Amino acid sequence: MGDFRALKDRIAVVGVGNTAYGSFPETDDYGLGAEAFRRAVEDCGIEKDRIDGLLVCRVPYYARMGQILGLNPRWTISLPPHGRMSAMGIIEAAAALHAGLCDYAALIYTNIGRSRRVNYGGDESPGFWDPWGMTSPGAAHALMFRRHMALYGTTTRQLAEVSVAFRHHAILHPDAVMKKPITIEDHETARPICEPLRLLDYCLINDGAVCLIMTTRERARDLRKRPVLISGIGGREAYTDASIANFDLNFWYEEAQDMARQAYGMAGVGPGDVDAFMCYDNFSPTVLFALEGLGFCGRGESGAFVEGGTLRLGGKLPTNTDGGHLSNSYMQGWALNVEAVRQIRGECGERQVPGAEVVQFAAVTPCSRTIIYTPG
Amino acid sequence: MSATTATATPAKPLPTLDPVSKGFWDLANRGRLSVQRCDDCGHRHYPGAPVCPRCLSRQQTWEPVSGRGTLLSWVRFHRAYWEGFAPDIPYVVILVGLEEGPMMISNLVGARAEDVPIGAPLEVVFERATDQINLPKFRPRRG
Ligand SMILES: [Zn+2]
Numbered sequence: 001m002g003d004f005r006a007l008k009d010r011i012a013v014v015g016v017g018n019t020a021y022g023s024f025p026e027t028d029d030y031g032l033g034a035e036a037f038r039r040a041v042e043d044c045g046i047e048k049d050r051i052d053g054l055l056v057c058r059v060p061y062y063a064r065m066g067q068i069l070g071l072n073p074r075w076t077i078s079l080p081p082h083g084r085m086s087a088m089g090i091i092e093a094a095a096a097l098h099a100g101l102c103d104y105a106a107l108i109y110t111n112i113g114r115s116r117r118v119n120y121g122g123d124e125s126p127g128f129w130d131p132w133g134m135t136s137p138g139a140a141h142a143l144m145f146r147r148h149m150a151l152y153g154t155t156t157r158q159l160a161e162v163s164v165a166f167r168h169h170a171i172l173h174p175d176a177v178m179k180k181p182i183t184i185e186d187h188e189t190a191r192p193i194c195e196p197l198r199l200l201d202y203c204l205i206n207d208g209a210v211c212l213i214m215t216t217r218e219r220a221r222d223l224r225k226r227p228v229l230i231s232g233i234g235g236r237e238a239y240t241d242a243s244i245a246n247f248d249l250n251f252w253y254e255e256a257q258d259m260a261r262q263a264y265g266m267a268g269v270g271p272g273d274v275d276a277f278m279c280y281d282n283f284s285p286t287v288l289f290a291l292e293g294l295g296f297c298g299r300g301e302s303g304a305f306v307e308g309g310t311l312r313l314g315g316k317l318p319t320n321t322d323g324g325h326l327s328n329s330y331m332q333g334w335a336l337n338v339e340a341v342r343q344i345r346g347e348c349g350e351r352q353v354p355g356a357e358v359v360q361f362a363a364v365t366p367c368s369r370t371i372i373y374t375p376g
Numbered sequence: 377m378s379a380t381t382a383t384a385t386p387a388k389p390l391p392t393l394d395p396v397s398k399g400f401w402d403l404a405n406r407g408r409l410s411v412q413r414c415d416d417c418g419h420r421h422y423p424g425a426p427v428c429p430r431c432l433s434r435q436q437t438w439e440p441v442s443g444r445g446t447l448l449s450w451v452r453f454h455r456a457y458w459e460g461f462a463p464d465i466p467y468v469v470i471l472v473g474l475e476e477g478p479m480m481i482s483n484l485v486g487a488r489a490e491d492v493p494i495g496a497p498l499e500v501v502f503e504r505a506t507d508q509i510n511l512p513k514f515r516p517r518r519g
Contacts, residue, residue: 122457123389128423129481130389131511134469135457143471147449150494195452195466243423244471244481249448 004095004233005266011094012220012227012376015044015213016338021177021329024207025115029060030068032209033110037069040211045224046104051213053102055093057085057109057334065108075102081111083137083282083325086333087361087369091233093214103215109334110209118205128243138202140246141283142194148251148285149196151300156196158303160187162284163200163326165311170323172313172351177206178327201284203325210334212341217376228341231358232267232372234259242366246282255368256293263360267372271296274372275356276343277311277319278336280363281326287311287319290364313351321351337361340373388460390509396424399438404510409500411478413439422478443500444517445472448479450489472498472514486515 017039019032033056041048054073056062058081066072075096079085086109093105118124121136129135148154164184170176182200190198220227236255238248248255264270271294279287288302296317297305311319322328322339329335340359342348362370393401396412400422403410411420414428415435427434448471456462468489472480484492485501492498497517502510 119457126389128391129469130458131391131505131509132469132481132483132513133388133453133458133461133464133467134481139451139453139469142451143449143469146451147471147494150449192452192454192466194454197451240429241479244479249471249479 004262007094007098007230007233008266009229009231009374010217011097011214011230012217013212013214013230013337013341013373014220014223014225014227015040015046015211016341017041017043017211018175018331018335018338019209021175021206021208023114024112029058029110029112030065032112032207033059033065033108033211034068036110036209036211037106037108040106040213043225044213046213051104051106053093053096053105055079055089055105055107057081057089057107058332059108059110071106073102075105081332083280083332084363084365084367084369086280086337087363087371088235088367090212090214090230090337090371091235091369094230094233097214097216103219105214107212107214108209109211109331111330111332112207113330114206127245136194137246138197138283139194140244141285142197143247144251144289145285146196147249148288152303154288154303156188157184158307159201159284159288160184161306161309162281162287162311163187165309165315166281166320166324167327168312169321169351170327172349173322173328176323176328177204178323197283197285200326203282204327204330206330208329208331210331210338212334212337220376226345227376228344228373229376230371231374232263232269233370234262234266235367235369237367239366246366248366251289251292252364252368253289253293253299256290256362256364257295259368259370260294263370263372267374269358269372273358274317274360276321276340276353276359277317278340278359278361279319279324280333280336280365281320281324284326286364290362293364293368294362294370313353318353321348321353333361333363337371344373344375386459388505389458390505393508396426400424401509403438403440404502404512405508407502407510408440409443409512410438410440411474411476412436420477422480441474441476445474445480445498445514447471447492447494447496447498448473449494450484452489470514480512483513484515485513492516
């Protein structure tokens with residue numbers, strides 16, 4: 001009988017690559033994906049044709065991607081363009097590699113939403129509650145944050161700490177889109193989009209692509225860079241109230257607690273051991289929900305926890321050191337996993353967390369997932 | 377309350393009428409709020425589903441409910457994702473927890489959201505959108 005914990009330290013991320021981030025109307029999904037793939041192949045020095053597993057996310061047609069890259073793998077998965085898919089995909093690839101369904105997997109995410117003028121609401125994504133004017137994932141997070149404010153006394157000034165910390169990191173990151181420093185006051189006076197959330201609580205919408213190459217720990221030894229191991233994984237879905245998309249009345253607390261138990265137990269570490277935290281941040285409140293659910297602070301205490309620069313480099317829990325979705329790039333979790341790998345490799349320059357050895361990614365969403373990365 | 381005839385304003389999105397949801401909108405047309413109740417296990421849920429999410433029974437009935445609930449949260453939209461909502465900007469969307477259990481997204485009428493605390497009691501009122509659609513909305517409950 002299988003036990004997911006058997007995957008501990010067996011699978012490595014060996015290559016990572018990303019395009020520039022911004023607005024690239026001159027290319028398309030495939031052009032961006034191909035560039036990220038080229039860079040990831042170069043990063044690990046693998047002979048391209050040895051890649052026999054392909055996972056794509058937000059790529060229109062997996063077979064066209066394979067054709068362009070000259071790949072005829074024996075394992076393919078295509079995931080929908082939802083932000084929650086990154087760690088889901090990485091975990092699926094790890095399981096496939098462990099089972100021997102492929103030997104080397106390339107995971108490619110592309111997004112050309114800026115050039116396509118995607119706005120994530122209205123008729124573009126019809127929902128059950130449209131007749132009442134309820135639409136967009138940002139509004140769902142606004143609904144949750146209002147409730148968090150009422151239950152726990154959390155303030156928008158505390159929420160601002162998230163956006164301010166991530167912007168600070170983006171300024172240190174050469175690839176990041178947003179470079180202008182912001183303050184708590186800037187956050188408080190920004191244009192309201194869906195109260196209580198304002199512009200600086202919303203992720204960017206930009207073009208770009210990310211690629212990760214994964215293999216087994218044994219095969220990883222033959223490649224260029226020091227492997228980064230997957231030491232812990234955890235997951236739990238919350239579909240009961242799925243008609244209200246991207247919403248959970250209890251901030252996915254139980255689900256995050258469950259995945260934390262799985263991942264920390266498997267990796268043999270706890271929240272106090274995490275050197276850097278990469279947190280899916282489509283909207284700033286989800287970071288607070290993740291901090292509580294994973295046990296970095298008590299339930300309802302995330303507002304006070306983040307005050308005073310906790311999430312900044314040099315703070316107690318450096319978080320989204322690349323700037324995250326709020327200020328680096330809207331790569332829907334994929335770039336944060338790349339950043340986790342680069343932190344462990346020590347490749348992050350000015351934004352490096354000294355001696356980072358335990359780096360955790362988490363997405364607290366209707367499909368919550370977390371991955372704990374360590375050096376191989 | 378509102379007129380049924382179209383104006384120069386583009387229409388707002390309307391609910392999808394299908395074999396599952398039809399019972400809800402039939403009752404709404406008569407001014408009754410309902411949730412789907414499983415004939416076999418009694419589970420109540422909303423929106424409707426082709427089978428009971430608890431026991432998978434296909435035998436389900438739209439059951440009128442009290443129309444009473446509490447305010448669980450609210451937001452105020454400053455952006456119109458449909459032209460039909462542009463004249464309403466900024467407008468308030470609320471989350472209501474019905475006394476019978478299920479949650480509903482709706483709009484607040486008859487009060488400023490700032491004046492209604494989270495947890496406050498609400499009651500349903502209907503606003504006619506078209507000849508076929510009578511939309512449930514909520515107002516602070518008196519007494
Ligand atoms: Zn039932």
